[in-house]
Amino acid sequence: MSKFYIEQEPWPLKKPLALLDEDGLGSYHVVKKLTIEDEDVLTQLGTEDYIQWLLEDNEVLNDSPVRNVMLFITYYPLADRVPHVPEECYVGAGHQLLASEEVEYTIVHNGAEENIKGTHLIFQRKSSNYWGFDEKFSAFYLFSVNGGYAGSRNSARLALNKSVFSRHCYFSKVEWSFSTGSGTSSYLEEDEARKAGEQLLGVMLPILEGKHWPKEAVEQAGVQLLDESKITD
Numbered sequence: 001m002s003k004f005y006i007e008q009e010p011w012p013l014k015k016p017l018a019l020l021d022e023d024g025l026g027s028y029h030v031v032k033k034l035t036i037e038d039e040d041v042l043t044q045l046g047t048e049d050y051i052q053w054l055l056e057d058n059e060v061l062n063d064s065p066v067r068n069v070m071l072f073i074t075y076y077p078l079a080d081r082v083p084h085v086p087e088e089c090y091v092g093a094g095h096q097l098l099a100s101e102e103v104e105y106t107i108v109h110n111g112a113e114e115n116i117k118g119t120h121l122i123f124q125r126k127s128s129n130y131w132g133f134d135e136k137f138s139a140f141y142l143f144s145v146n147g148g149y150a151g152s153r154n155s156a157r158l159a160l161n162k163s164v165f166s167r168h169c170y171f172s173k174v175e176w177s178f179s180t181g182s183g184t185s186s187y188l189e190e191d192e193a194r195k196a197g198e199q200l201l202g203v204m205l206p207i208l209e210g211k212h213w214p215k216e217a218v219e220q221a222g223v224q225l226l227d228e229s230k231i232t233d
Contacts, residue, residue, distance in 0.1 A: 020207065027059040053070075071200075102117060142201075
């Protein structure tokens with residue numbers, strides 16, 4: 001009979017995210033490392049294990065909409081209700097959510113192709129320009145949960161619920177957006193967003209898996225097999 005853990009032990013990172021090797025990011029160059037100074041915002045975030053980096057892809061044209069990347073990774077060493085997702089944060093900041101789309105990324109992992117699900121959000125920015133045009137922009141995210149991946153908050157929650165049979169538990173959110181040279185987030189069509197995401201994740205996930213996230217995966221790690229259509233918020 002499997003043991004049920006009412007109180008789980010924290011599953012610490014192998015190495016803090018802040019020590020992520022910026023020299024191993026391939027064509028991506030770290031332009032700026034941002035720090036959350038507001039204590040209230042940090043409290044709402046629920047963790048101090050995070051990085052928020054502005055990256056630049058030196059292998060694309062200067063005017064490419066995917067040249068500049070805002071990368072935001074957070075880590076939680078215990079099960080939680082996963083409250084922090086971009087659709088709530090951006091809407092809370094006054095933007096309108098136009099669409100939420102599932103994206104499937106194909107990346108090379110351990111010498112083989114692996115399909116990983118994520119979420120592509122499309123927002124409408126409240127414009128202050130003279131003509132009153134509202135501008136669309138995109139944001140993307142996925143979760144790592146106990147050694148597997150989850151493409152949405154609901155599937156991450158279900159994976160965490162299954163983790164009661166593990167002494168340890170963690171989840172980590174990888175969030176990113178692409179921006180113009182002025183720092184304004186840009187909108188990407190589905191195919192362009194998927195290809196750019198695959199390139200970014202193909203660089204970042206092996207580093208996170210190998211150097212930072214806990215190495216051992218629990219028995220319930222196969223969150224990619226979940227039928228998210230049967231999960232309710």
